Amino acid sequence: MSEINSSPTLLAFDTSGPYCAVAVMSQGRITTRIDNMTRGQAEHLFPLLQEVLEDHQFDFSDLDGIGVGIGPGNFTGIRIAVSAARGLTFALNTPAVGVSTLEALVWDQTGPRLAVLDAPRDHIYAQLFGVSQSHPPQHCTLTKKSLESIVDGYEPIVIGPNPASVLALTGWACRAPRTSIIEAIIQIAKLRLPHVSQPPRPLYMRPADAKPNPLKM
Numbered sequence: 001m002s003e004i005n006s007s008p009t010l011l012a013f014d015t016s017g018p019y020c021a022v023a024v025m026s027q028g029r030i031t032t033r034i035d036n037m038t039r040g041q042a043e044h045l046f047p048l049l050q051e052v053l054e055d056h057q058f059d060f061s062d063l064d065g066i067g068v069g070i071g072p073g074n075f076t077g078i079r080i081a082v083s084a085a086r087g088l089t090f091a092l093n094t095p096a097v098g099v100s101t102l103e104a105l106v107w108d109q110t111g112p113r114l115a116v117l118d119a120p121r122d123h124i125y126a127q128l129f130g131v132s133q134s135h136p137p138q139h140c141t142l143t144k145k146s147l148e149s150i151v152d153g154y155e156p157i158v159i160g161p162n163p164a165s166v167l168a169l170t171g172w173a174c175r176a177p178r179t180s181i182i183e184a185i186i187q188i189a190k191l192r193l194p195h196v197s198q199p200p201r202p203l204y205m206r207p208a209d210a211k212p213n214p215l216k217m
Contacts, residue, residue: 008064008193012186013049015041015081016073016101021182022052023067025190031056032182042080049084063094065196067189069181070098071203072117072125072137078202086199097189098200102127102137104184105177106159114151114172116160124166125205126150139205144169 010025020041021034033052037044053059068085071078085096102115106129117125122142128135128151140146147170158166163174177184 008190009058009062010065010067010186010189010193011049011053011060011063012067012069012099012182012189013045013081013084014069014101014182014185015045015077016069016071017077017181018074020044020048021069021180022048023182023186024052024056024058025186026056026058030183030186032180034180034182041077045080045084060088060092063092065094065189065193066096067185068096068098068200069101069104069185070200071101072119072139072205073101075204075206078204082200082202089199095193095196096200097192097196098203099185099188099192100127100137100203101125101181103129104181104188105161106130107184107188108178109157109159109175112151112154112156113175114147114156114158114166116158116163116166118162118165119206123206128152128154128156130156137203137205142166142169 007028012023014021018038019034019036023030023032066085066088068081070082089096105115106113112130115127119125124142125139127137131154138150142165155172158172158174159177167174
């Protein structure tokens with residue numbers, strides 16, 4: 001396994017949404033690239049990683065670690081990124097750190113805060129951070145009753161790319177994320193890199209949208 005140093009060279013990527021997002025950290029400096037796309041991430045990801053590393057005059061063998069977005073989000077996209085990270089970990093003998101999209105939204109903010117992401121069919125993904133006990137991520141209906149059950153009596157700041165729907169139901173204050181999800185992923189990965197012991201796992205919070213075709217079974 002690569003030796004962990006105080007200023008590691010890291011690569012992070014995330015395909016849990018309609019994009020391929022990549023970040024590189026070197027000498028404490030971060031650069032990011034986000035290619036928006038609704039499909040084709042599987043074919044696009046590795047050429048993109050190669051291109052971004054070459055732009056920095058790096059190779060995969062130069063990496064001290066990898067960060068990867070594990071969801072929640074698009075089922076297929078999560079699987080693509082996590083499988084890629086696990087494959088690189090095996091091939092390079094380099095540690096990989098899985099980071100949830102929800103914790104990436106709020107990682108550099110303090111106090112009670114509710115990370116929210118839109119989910120299909122009038123649902124949201126949500127998780128409460130910054131209180132005395134840990135709260136698990138939730139996949140819930142977008143209703144005031146569901147939201148109040150998640151926050152456990154706190155009145156949090158709502159943080160997400162589209163928190164207006166939560167504001168309309170609850171009146172809680174809203175705040176935009178301070179950094180992009182991919183930049184937060186690589187920052188969190190750096191902090192966790194010395195302590196990682198297990199390969200990343202997908203954070204699936206609902207069944208896949210795709211249904212098996214009974215004619216092909």
